[in-house]
Amino acid sequence: MDGVEDDDDLLRGPTQELELGSDDDEEEEEEELPVKLKSKKSKQADRPLKIIPTASDASSEESDDDNEDGRVTMKNIEARSRALDAKAAREAELDIEEMQQAALAGEESGDDFADADMDEEGEGGEGSEEFVLPTAEQREEEKTRGGPDVHTVQRRMRECVRVLGNFKRLAAKGRPRAEYIQQLISDIASYYGYNDFLAEKLFQLFPVAEAIEFFEANEVPRPVTIRTNTLRARRRDLAQALINRGVNLEPIGKWTNVGLQVFESSVPIGATPEYLAGHYMLQAASSFLPVIALGPQPGERVLDMASAPGGKTTHMAALMQNTGVVFANDANKARVKSLTANVHRLGCKNVVVCSYDGREFPKVIGGFDRVLLDAPCSGTGVISKDASVKTNKSERDFTLLSHLQKQLILCAIDSVTPDSKTGGYLVYSTCSVTVDENEAVVDYALRKRPNVKLVETGLEFGRPGYTSYRGKTFSDKLNLTRRFYPHVHNMDGFYVAKFKVEKRAKVKSDKEETAAGAGGADADVEMNEPTFPFNEDEDRPYIEENERRRMKAKSRKAPPQTKPVPVAAGGDPAAPS
Ligand SMILES: C[S@@+](CC[C@H](N)C(=O)[O-])C[C@H]1O[C@@H](n2cnc3c(N)ncnc32)[C@H](O)[C@@H]1O
Numbered sequence: 207m208d209g210v211e212d213d214d215d216l217l218r219g220p221t222q223e224l225e226l227g228s229d230d231d232e233e234e235e236e237e238e239l240p241v242k243l244k245s246k247k248s249k250q251a252d253r254p255l256k257i258i259p260t261a262s263d264a265s266s267e268e269s270d271d272d273n274e275d276g277r278v279t280m281k282n283i284e285a286r287s288r289a290l291d292a293k294a295a296r297e298a299e300l301d302i303e304e305m306q307q308a309a310l311a312g313e314e315s316g317d318d319f320a321d322a323d324m325d326e327e328g329e330g331g332e333g334s335e336e337f338v339l340p341t342a343e344q345r346e347e348e349k350t351r352g353g354p355d356v357h358t359v360q361r362r363m364r365e366c367v368r369v370l371g372n373f374k375r376l377a378a379k380g381r382p383r384a385e386y387i388q389q390l391i392s393d394i395a396s397y398y399g400y401n402d403f404l405a406e407k408l409f410q411l412f413p414v415a416e417a418i419e420f421f422e423a424n425e426v427p428r429p430v431t432i433r434t435n436t437l438r439a440r441r442r443d444l445a446q447a448l449i450n451r452g453v454n455l456e457p458i459g460k461w462t463n464v465g466l467q468v469f470e471s472s473v474p475i476g477a478t479p480e481y482l483a484g485h486y487m488l489q490a491a492s493s494f495l496p497v498i499a500l501g502p503q504p505g506e507r508v509l510d511m512a513s514a515p516g517g518k519t520t521h522m523a524a525l526m527q528n529t530g531v532v533f534a535n536d537a538n539k540a541r542v543k544s545l546t547a548n549v550h551r552l553g554c555k556n557v558v559v560c561s562y563d564g565r566e567f568p569k570v571i572g573g574f575d576r577v578l579l580d581a582p583c584s585g586t587g588v589i590s591k592d593a594s595v596k597t598n599k600s601e602r603d604f605t606l607l608s609h610l611q612k613q614l615i616l617c618a619i620d621s622v623t624p625d626s627k628t629g630g631y632l633v634y635s636t637c638s639v640t641v642d643e644n645e646a647v648v649d650y651a652l653r654k655r656p657n658v659k660l661v662e663t664g665l666e667f668g669r670p671g672y673t674s675y676r677g678k679t680f681s682d683k684l685n686l687t688r689r690f691y692p693h694v695h696n697m698d699g700f701y702v703a704k705f706k707v708e709k710r711a712k713v714k715s716d717k718e719e720t721a722a723g724a725g726g727a728d729a730d731v732e733m734n735e736p737t738f739p740f741n742e743d744e745d746r747p748y749i750e751e752n753e754r755r756r757m758k759a760k761s762r763k764a765p766p767q768t769k770p771v772p773v774a775a776g777g778d779p780a781a782p783s
Pocket residue numbers: 207208493511512513514515516517518519535536537538541562563564565580581582583637
């Protein structure tokens with residue numbers, strides 16, 4: 207999602223000047239600047255039509271007003287940045303609190319969710335007309351008539367959320383909760399344009415009211431952000447140069463000292479002289495996170511296993527100050543071209559580009575201090591950028607993706623050297639919000655590789671990963687992983703997990719155990735091969751399915767399938783046997 211594909215045409219505005227606070231600790235004199243920056247937009251402000259107003263709407267609108275006319279100076283820009291962080295954190299906390307209260311109230315009344323902000327219009331809901339949930343037959347009839355009109359759908363969604371918020375009190379007699387949920391999911395699918403399968407899958411991630419916030423946020427573009435390439439520029443110099451060209455921008459927040467958020471621009475931000483000279487990368491704020499979590503150090507040996515088009519590779523190269531080496535791999539040769547172009551443009555001299563299937567590591571090369579696996583995924587976190595995800599993902603896609611991710615993560619772990627003096631870490635990330643592609647993959651890795659453990663990501667925000675989800679229980683340590691959401695953090699949906707890789711346990715074979723028991727010393731053996739390799743037979747259908755897809759993509763005749771791929775019904779096809 208990084209790279210030059212971002213839409214630059216929207217970024218137009220007047221020429222402005224701005225001094226930014228220093229990236230390093232240089233003392234600067236305060237200087238009043240003739241600047242009126244457009245205030246940062248509320249995370250809710252641009253949404254087309256809100257189905258449900260929430261507490262966070264009110265709070266963000268209020269504080270936006272506060273910022274509107276503030277003059278920007280070298281000193282207050284940092285304060286503004288901190289204020290924005292604080293505001294975002296406050297909003298996120300409010301959201302969580304709101305959900306917790308709703309859940310608590312729901313529990314007390316025997317419901318899943320309370321009617322915190324949905325019940326403003328009293329028992330009868332909006333308008334005077336009483337809401338009647340359609341029956342299954344009526345729904346079918348409605349479909350044959352070409353579906354309901356948009357106002358009916360909007361109203362019905364509001365009503366369903368309201369009823370589900372306080373089911374005992376508001377539900378019509380004899381109508382089960384499942385019917386309201388079914389109606390709501392069906393309306394979400396038609397209103398926002400998702401297939402039913404994905405609408406349901408995403409809906410299940412959140413309490414009812416929050417799910418609507420998530421779907422709404424996917425209709426709004428995320429802020430355009432750039433990352434200063436510290437190999438070629440300092441953020442304040444870059445900001446000034448862009449301001450002189452008519453770009454309206456602000457630091458993203460105190461969690462990054464290289465990010466800038468672009469509000470508007472009179473020039474295409476992907477074609478400025480500074481861009482062409484490699485002073486910055488057009489990069490989503492969320493994609494800074496895995497690199498910050500990995501924290502590559504100068505002089506280290508690092509692998510970026512799925513790296514094209516190179517947003518994170520070039521960030522790592524910069525953090526390593528062009529020392530050590532970053533192996534930037536990607537299986538897709540076409541994408542490797544843009545990776546190589548970015549590596550050159552940004553002046554990264556410590557990067558080796560290669561193109562292997564990630565599953566060939568560490569056979570190709572191993573022994574890395576740190577590995578980043580920014581895995582191929584469904585992209586359910588970036589729907590606002592790629593709306594095709596709404597309709598082109600099926601259950602089978604998630605099964606296959608999750609399987610590929612599980613294979614890749616084991617190879618990524620095995621590519622890290624536990625002997626590293628400075629590192630020994632792996633970061634796993636995706637731009638997806640589904641549990642199959644995140645917690646389920648990480649939990650699988652923990653079970654298959656007893657020599658790894660989850661550690662803190664070091665990221666200052668983000669919701670903890672699930673430790674259980676819809677009947678599946680994961681390791682408690684999954685709460686160390688971090689989830690990011692468009693409706694909470696105003697960035698792409700993202701997931702980050704950080705592992706420390708330790709030496710494999712020394713195990714004793716039966717014979718050696720006996721020998722050791724009989725007084726034999728040093729019978730321990732270091733296990734060099736993967737502890738639990740993939741079971742080829744178990745994986746055969748998936749391997750064949752992947753091969754068939756690959757060949758189909760190349761328009762070759764696909765080999766016949768020997769066994770149908772079992773589509774998991776809540777089961778985990780790649781779970782350890
Ligand atoms: C999320 S994108 C990576 C984005 C990249 N890390 C960045 O920051 O610019 C996932 C990448 O995985 C690559 N990929 C897919 N299957 C792969 C495999 N089996 N081995 C290695 N790379 C793979 C895709 O070509 C794609 O470029």
